[in-house]
Amino acid sequence: xxxxxTTSQTVGPFxxxxxxxxKQDNLVGEGVSGERVTIAGRVLDGDGKPVPDAxxxxxxxxxxxxxxxxxxxxxxxxxxGFKGFGRILTDGNGTFRFTTVKPGxxxxxxxxxxxxHIAVSxxxxxxxxxxxxxxxxxxxxxxSSDFALNLVESTRRETLIAKKSTGESGVLExxxxxxxxxxxxxxxxxx
Amino acid sequence: MWKLAGYRRPYPGTQPxxxxxxxxxxxxxxxxxxxxxLPHTLSEITGPVFGQNSVDVKACDLTRQHSGEPLGERIxxxxxxxDEDGRPVPHTLVEIWQANAAGxxxxxxxxxxAPLDPNFTGCGQTLTDSEGRYRFVTxxxxxYPWTNHHNAWRxxxxxxxxxxxxxATRLVTQMFFPGDPLIPFDPIFNCTADxxxxxxxxxxxxxxxxxxSQALGYRFDIVLSGREATPMESPK
Numbered sequence: 001x002x003x004x005x006t007t008s009q010t011v012g013p014f015x016x017x018x019x020x021x022x023k024q025d026n027l028v029g030e031g032v033s034g035e036r037v038t039i040a041g042r043v044l045d046g047d048g049k050p051v052p053d054a055x056x057x058x059x060x061x062x063x064x065x066x067x068x069x070x071x072x073x074x075x076x077x078x079x080x081g082f083k084g085f086g087r088i089l090t091d092g093n094g095t096f097r098f099t100t101v102k103p104g105x106x107x108x109x110x111x112x113x114x115x116x117h118i119a120v121s122x123x124x125x126x127x128x129x130x131x132x133x134x135x136x137x138x139x140x141x142x143x144s145s146d147f148a149l150n151l152v153e154s155t156r157r158e159t160l161i162a163k164k165s166t167g168e169s170g171v172l173e174x175x176x177x178x179x180x181x182x183x184x185x186x187x188x189x190x191x
Numbered sequence: 192m193w194k195l196a197g198y199r200r201p202y203p204g205t206q207p208x209x210x211x212x213x214x215x216x217x218x219x220x221x222x223x224x225x226x227x228x229l230p231h232t233l234s235e236i237t238g239p240v241f242g243q244n245s246v247d248v249k250a251c252d253l254t255r256q257h258s259g260e261p262l263g264e265r266i267x268x269x270x271x272x273x274d275e276d277g278r279p280v281p282h283t284l285v286e287i288w289q290a291n292a293a294g295x296x297x298x299x300x301x302x303x304x305a306p307l308d309p310n311f312t313g314c315g316q317t318l319t320d321s322e323g324r325y326r327f328v329t330x331x332x333x334x335y336p337w338t339n340h341h342n343a344w345r346x347x348x349x350x351x352x353x354x355x356x357x358x359a360t361r362l363v364t365q366m367f368f369p370g371d372p373l374i375p376f377d378p379i380f381n382c383t384a385d386x387x388x389x390x391x392x393x394x395x396x397x398x399x400x401x402x403x404s405q406a407l408g409y410r411f412d413i414v415l416s417g418r419e420a421t422p423m424e425s426p427k
Contacts, residue, residue, distance in 0.1 A: 002275060002276070002277075003273060003274075003275045003276070003277055003414045003417075004201075004202050004205050004275065004388060004391075004414060005199075005201055005202075005205065005206075005275055005362070005414050005415060005416045005417075006362060006364050006391060006392070006413045006414045006415070007205060007206055007207065007364060007383045007385075007388045007389060007391065007392055008206055008207060008362060008363060008364055009207070009350075009363065009364045009365040009379060009380075009382075009392065010214075010216075010363075010365075010379060011350065011352075011363050012350065012379075013298070013300060013301075014288065014290075014296040014298040014300070014301060015288065015350065015352075016298065017288040017296060017297055017298055017312070017313055017314050018286050018287060018288025018313075018314045018315075018350060018352065019286060019288070019352060021314070021316065022241075022245065022286075045219040045220050046218075046219040046220070046223075047219055049219075051220070053300075057361075059234070059237070059238055059239060059358050060234075061234075067233065067234075067237040068240065069237035069238060069240060069357075070240075071195075071233075071236055071237055071356075071357075072233060072237055083239065083240075084239065085239035106232070106233050106234060107232070107233055108232045108233075109230060109232065114232065114234070117234070119234050119235065119358050121358075121361055123363060124220060125216050125220075126214070126216030126217045126218075126219070126220035126221070127209065127217070127220055127221070128207035128208070128209065128211065128214070128217065128379070128382045128383075129206060129207055129209060130361065130363065131209075131222065132229070148229060148232075151227050151228070151229070152227055156224075178219075178220045178221070178222060179219065179220065179221060179222050179223045180223070183222060183223060183224050184222075185224075185227055186222050186224075186226050186227070187226060187227050187228070187229035188200075188226035188227065188228045188229060189229050189231070189235060189358075189359055190197075190198050190199065190200045190201060190231075190359050190416055191201060191206065191359070191360065191361065191362055191415075191416050
């Protein structure tokens with residue numbers, strides 16, 4: 001039997017009604033190990049205007065590089081206080097902010113380790129399909145050999161790497177530019 | 192060597208393009224640069240797992256969330272969540288949201304001049320059972336005007352959000368109602384080139400789930416991306 005995946009449709013402007021109950025902007029529970037990071041930024045449209053009705057979802061491994069999922073069979077430790085899922089709604093200024101731990105490295109193609117990264121989905125009115133991107137970390141030596149970063153032309157790679165905030169210590173800044181100059185790299189991940 | 196089976200890519204034409212000029216909101220929000228093809232890794236074949244503790248068991252009945260009954264036509268919306276091989280997707284989270292019977296969302300930015308219903312929030316959640324089945328009781332949402340173009344009206348619809356087993360299977364969609372005259376004029380519905388794929392967003396009237404003297408039944412099956420064949424090399 002062969003079926004076709006259901007067609008995606010936009011979340012529209014009113015998704016907060018249905019998607020707020022699982023809002024998660026602090027992923028770090030009790031007793032979780034690893035370096036705490038707060039990632040903050042804005043979602044901007046092609047005119048540079050803030051997108052006040054965007055939804056950011058994040059998925060990541062814990063600090064040991066282990067996903068809390070049955071298909072991650074690595075013999076690394078899970079931590080009860082860390083599930084790895086974030087869901088953040090942008091505010092009226094198009095800003096979002098969440099706190100997590102820096103993920104450990106996970107395997108990629110040909111068993112080469114990937115650089116620490118967070119998988120991201122962006123949903124909004126006007127987007128009939130989600131946009132998939134990744135957040136990487138600054139000053140991370142493994143970035144240079146990361147397979148996904150190397151799929152991207154070098155001039156656009158920096159859109160995937162968070163920057164240390166100049167204003168706030170301990171905060172990383174990462175923006176989503178939906179289109180135009182500085183457009184964030186989005187991946188074709190299937191649906 | 193560790194090889195992983197990824198998830199299948201959509202069949203051409205069955206998913207919307209990011210830019211669809213008749214849907215005005217897409218014009219300044221759709222990316223203009225080509226997407227970069229990402230092979231699936233452990234990061235994409237895993238994803239959040241939601242257990243029974245994430246979901247209030249009463250959240251699947253949108254007509255019982257307040258002291259009184261909401262206005263409008265009670266309906267049962269049910270179906271199965273399957274993958275592209277027809278296998279059920281068990282114990283997966285389904286979230287829905289919708290307008291009330293008058294076509295008004297409980298949202299501060301909904302400016303439509305139609306009444307709110309104090310007995311209706313318009314938000315539901317459930318997990319599929321071991322055979323991928325889900326069921327909601329709700330009221331039929333009203334059509335409503337929007338500002339996309341002159342005399343623009345959205346057909347009745349319910350928003351659905353699903354995770355499936357992996358980051359790669361995440362899906363947000365909308366369910367429509369059979370016979371709704373507004374469907375062929377809806378730029379959001381029309382974003383997808385493949386007519387059959389579009390029409391699968393229209394639920395089917397269903398006698399089997401209709402409750403006598405209570406509620407009409409609508410059936411809406413949802414298909415998530417299927418798995419690619421397992422690579423020959425076995426994990427060590």
